Amino acid sequence: MKYIILIILLLSVFTFRGTSQSSGDTTIQSKEMDTVTVVSTGYQVLPKERATGSFEQVKEKQLSLQFSPDILSRMESVSTLLFDKSNLPFRPTLTVRGVSSINGPKSPLIVLDNFPYEGDISTINPNIVESITILKDAAAASIWGARAGNGVIVITTKKGKYGQPLRIDFVANTSLIAKPDLMSMPLVGNSDVIAFEKGLFDRRYRFSDTSRSNRPSFSPVYEILFKERAGLISSQQAQNMLNNLATYDVRNDYKKYVYQQAVNQQYAVSVSNGSQRSAQRFTAGYDNNIDQLSAKYQRITLRNDAQLQLTKKLNVSTALYYTYTQTSTGKTGYNSTSDYIYQPLKDVNGQEVPRYRYREAFIDTAGQGRLMDWKYYPLSDYQYNKRTVKGDNLLASLNLQYQLLNSLKLNVNYQWEKQSISGERNQMLQSYYTRNMVNSFTQINYSNNTILYRVPKGDIIDREQRLLNSHNIRGQANFSKQIADLSVDAVAGGELRATRNTSNQYRVYGFDANTSSLANVDFINAYPNFVTKSSARIPSGQQSTQTSIRYVSVYANAALLYQKKYGFSFSARRDASNLFGVQTNQKWTPQWSAGVSWNISNEAFFGRNALEYLKLRASYGTSGNVDQNRSGVTTISYYGFQSDAGFSQAYISQFPNPELRWEKVSALNIGFDFALLRNKINGSIEFYSKRGSDLFGNAPIDYSTGLSLMSLTRNVANSATNGFDMTLNSAFKIGKFTLSSSLNLASAHSKVTNYELENDAAFNYISNGSIVSPLEGKAIYAILSYPWAGLDANGNPQSNLDGHTSTDYGAITGSAMKVGDLVYSGSAIPTFYGGMTNSIRYKQLELSVNVNFKMGYYFRRNSVSYEQFMNLGITHSDYLNRWQKAGDESWTYVPSFVYPNSSQRDAFYRNSAILVSKADHLRINFINLSYMFPGKRKIAAPFEQLQITVSASNLGLLWKANGFGIDPDYPDLKPSRKLSIGLKATF
Template identity: 25%
Template structure:
């Protein structure tokens, strides 16, 4: 075996005389990576930049590329609060670096910061995704790069004959994972409700015998007299021994879940053409996606088009333009917690005894005069019932069929450049981009039933326009001195302008129940409009030097001005160095097994000014100015304080240190290991204030410091790498810790409480500060720990209490941060067969699973999780959970405490794709260059601590999916045809 750095390893037969011609390994020497304002050879990188494998993007059926990145890059976390098709996920790199400001990565598309929806970009148009994580890679983006940078590059043409590609796929969309283990059988639900009612009576002082009888007598009354069974006159539905009456005959068994969720059809078509000659290349594409969801009334439809043309007009002049357009229509559903029109909350939290349709006393479905089935809205439509104990005038099926929740997105992006080469080593480039997005939203609640009934119908129309303009000019210099000295430098200027225009109005009392237009409404509720602006101007420069492809130096500086702060300007810089150890003379003896070894380190600063989104009213002005709401009392114009500005507000400042090693062994094993340190000073923080102080419950301030430290690795192994047989396995992973370093003097002793956490010097931002469960007393009541104090208020010990309000909060040593997260993937190909598998995982960390706790409510008329059987049974004195007592809900075991924290570990199968490419010689006879058929599946499996619990929405330590849109599984088959 003979190998050399930059050359392909070859195996030769040993003979007395052997002539070996080494072939360059262009994958090692010439692989180019996108960096800030340009490209670099991968081997010359000083910073931390990871490339997402092409098959991760091409195989995924996610409507947004953001949802395809889970487990693909070390240190990258994807946080998705909604499975709605067309919804973007948040991308977080190297953990939470800010408390109140944005932690999301900056998205850069074709070299320009992008403010639109990633779902507006067709994934089949994406050529590469690179993730930039350290200061030396990001400091040129200055004030916007504190959360890292995700750089997306769209496809360009090839200087070759025209190639036409068609990709079509057809499949099914379904709910990806099982819901919580709820008591969905009416009989079990009645028995569980009887059990809770009996225990409530016993806790109030009745004997077991009296409690059993009273529960049987009062059960149906507590449930609004909803009886899904027919029972003989004078008999109990649930007998005093807690069993379902054997004479009970099922009257109806409607399931909201069955009516709401069903398999749906998905189809997608993409066609592209690319080609060119020595002077010009082009790429054009069109795509159409029709993605009905498994949820009734939810869908996503998208049309995309793109044209990318580059032309070398003169030897010294190159120009190009890249224009993309998309139109998407998204029909969504209510996702707010507690909403009776939220399909997920209804399916999970409504009692299974509440029917979808109305029934008579014999169990026959009732009908409207027009012959359509009558809905049960909780107002006595079903014979024998009184009012539903919750959510009267509501039926989520009727609501979703009559209500409208539609948003239409029109998105236009353009990137144009002019490149002039002069004086041999100089190049001037001017880049201009213009992005425009219009979002038109219609939300209509029918006057016939549901949320709009009491208003005579309620309709809202909104139009939201965003315009982003970016213009930069870059002067670049590059030269080689002698044979070994390489120098490149850039200086530049950038102007960025973002404008958001909002116009919305709402009316009630609609004349025609089927017409959502505002001119059909009789009473105006409001009409609002505003325009928000955000401007950044920056000057930057950078220089790179390397000697003999062994020693590398890099430095960058940027000065940014922003419209968000009164003190406009901030400076950001970075330095980095790398040493390719494998190119040293003393390493020559390792060439047979060590292909590459590079040590690199960087240090620098970045800023964060992302404190308000366009949906926050305060964004209309600037956070350093006082803001007021204009009022009118019928005769006089006035104003009231909305927000008190802070003229001293300034950037969050991050200092980042990164050290890593890149390696390649035996021409098969390659990857990197890294350590990072990130400290945030002058943290942007929403300081809570009394409502009487201002219209808002907070003011923005700079306070304190926080740090993150962690390790990351990426390891790839080419098990086979032959022309007809290739098999690669990849593993990425990361671990990080978080600490609050400093706080203002007035907060150092007691910290700042925020939800289940407390910001305290020396503690993690995500260590739980909550109540500690102390077990049960002899009556099954939950107990919590509380401090004992003397007359001076000093803590002298610890005792227990059954009164939750008297309990004490403690740091409990458990964190919302995972111990480790990452992804495992593999690609395999043999002759024409290809297989790829992508997975993601997380180990450790804790979360509050509020969706689960909603099913552990002490109310009788809500959906019950089967774990309610585990509550204390006064008849046996047994139970692993405290007693179910509806009269003592304020002291329920479901209150926030360490009892209800759950391990957030998980393993998910993100995608499996199997394909077959027909023999090339056969296809060429048919005039086809390539034909591949494939089957692919997204979200095939999720394994977590509890059925129904998805830890991926628990970035801040809580299950934010409470009532939210559960992820979607897509299984499809398709063809890829190239002419």
């Protein structure tokens, strides 16, 4: 491998030295080529006029409208991609044309410069990207075979151009992000929380916990009341202490002592030039981000692309791309689930106020002073608990192209990717984690005053090393020929791909930074816990995993255009992989596609009036979807030292599944491309229908196999997605003003059409939309709720069960309520969405405004949970609107508080239909103001181009369908406003 990299480096240097002069002829050809719109599939580049598939392009200008450090975020609102901002677990953050899978992967395939990208997409420097092509239908994406079912995003980076004179580009961006508005969180205020806890204390709630062996902690209010009850303080002293707590709101302390304004800085410089026979581009980038909690992120990117014409027939191109990232943790932010709202971070004397994870009285006397401090200090603990993650990613590629005939080129492409991620968490001796670990396993002999530290005093360090090695080689023949009125573009080839992932984690105890020494720890034997006296083993922190994935593929694709009117395309691909079952690999079942197009505007009968261009496209085909975490072969996993004999244990994590295969997605697409008024208005409208079959689902197992499982993942489920995409662009010049607009609209309705092994108990399908509820005929991500029948005269929530109003919460939330009784609101993800950018330009000054919308979906509002309020201190402002007296049921839906509380009552209310609202909204995404200084002016010298842009983003909602003031994308804490300034210069 090192020899291949050496060859690439030598070729790059040779190419750079050979670019001292430019060719006028080549420059003219380059300019002419720029006028031809082309699309890239990752296997070939086609003129868009010959394409029958659905290709959506996002160009550099659109990507530069936003100032996010990663490339995918810059595509939001300027493409038909759907970004999920809910942060709900198990939901895909990015989808192309809906969701096709039920239990498999749902994110699109990312392709970087013709090969799948296995690294973290957020590490790609946006400043190296020239354009992004989204492959949405079978004709466009099926060439990627078993990995294209969720769509494909092809990222093309900037390259040097033949005949280009020396050019230097510089980019500098700085963004300032305000502190979060913690006071906007829907929480209960100090006084009401204190009053609630006093009411619980008066009912002797949790008094039995005082005798529990694990010594659970109590809130500061409870501790004050316990002291009053024990006669340690007077009632007046207790009331004064409670009144003092009521004056605090810990969110103000977090704003003062913890949070800060975030700063993101991004710089990039590139140098490119070219001659008749060579071209090169070198780019260096640096990102330095400090977030609102002082966590740091740094990224260094270096990329070099070189192209060299060795002979008239042989061309070679190379690319080296190196990325280094480093992330370090910052302070601990506000957490409403663990912070009492009335407990300050500092007292009136400026001293840090500790938190107690065990009972206060126990901690103050435990070990008779022989133990380490057992309190938690939220303000300073982060100084002793540090995590750093460093990442190295190297991509090296080599492409050889030989012109065998005028119409036939032979290509060999090779790419090697190596990714190394090393993480270290140093929990120093002063950190709460380490102090708690040392104390928990300390053994004290009070008779002879000896102390035995089973966990030695010193730092606890967790280290992780993840390595990825990927090799790709592709051999391909490219045929392109004009035969009379027939244009032919075809490719055929094969490729091999092997990826190996390894991960190792381990922990060291008793580390001393001064001597670099560490201590041995016994992980085999169990020792008594100081608090509970129960025995447990000291965590070893050891884990090791290894995966090896291999693909073998053959493929072919052809695009024909007759008389510049009638287009035809065909593609086929066959994949084999060690992920698939044996029987699947033995079968020849290729993915395929076929497409047709008709350029109506080139017909003799087409009269060019307002409508100048009209093209009809249609395609149908299949592609696949592979879950790299599933395999058709038996897989064994090992524990660490868990048995009493000291041996490691193993278990079968995946059972043999010889028929396991990729999920299959069939897609029909019909589209129209059009242009009006001398191309002042242009766009496309597409209608599509996708059918997912052989999707992963649970299927019953023959009991005679002897397996303990009730079911096994097999290809047994189906789905359907229908929708449309529309893009519309316009540009008009009125005097010295230029008005331009870009509109993207998309609709996607995804539902389950078949799913075996259904259980008709309703509680199996209750969801807030974070997980798939595989119910036939319903959305893949559905909102299903218990029916709501209002509050009764005592403030109890009611439902309908067996045709009657009921408060039998055990039956409602149990097996008595059937799935057919549930209320189906609709999809939990948008079914209609889009974005629009409007720009107005006057001479060199341009103003751009972007808005986006999401519609046709629902969300479940958060509300009060009395169980969480009582046990965890988690509050919600709906508590203030609870039923409190007779007649309140006429204006509120929030149940009364009853004691003792019923968890089933809480579960019914929080999952009932009354808390479901429409999530439709319209958001203003960003406003940009830019000025392009004219070249050769004094202020712009020595720059050929100089542009300054000021941008404001995260500006909030313009409209929302729900009447509760809730932002569906950010229901608890709204994103902070961001102000950015950017500079782009060329010289």
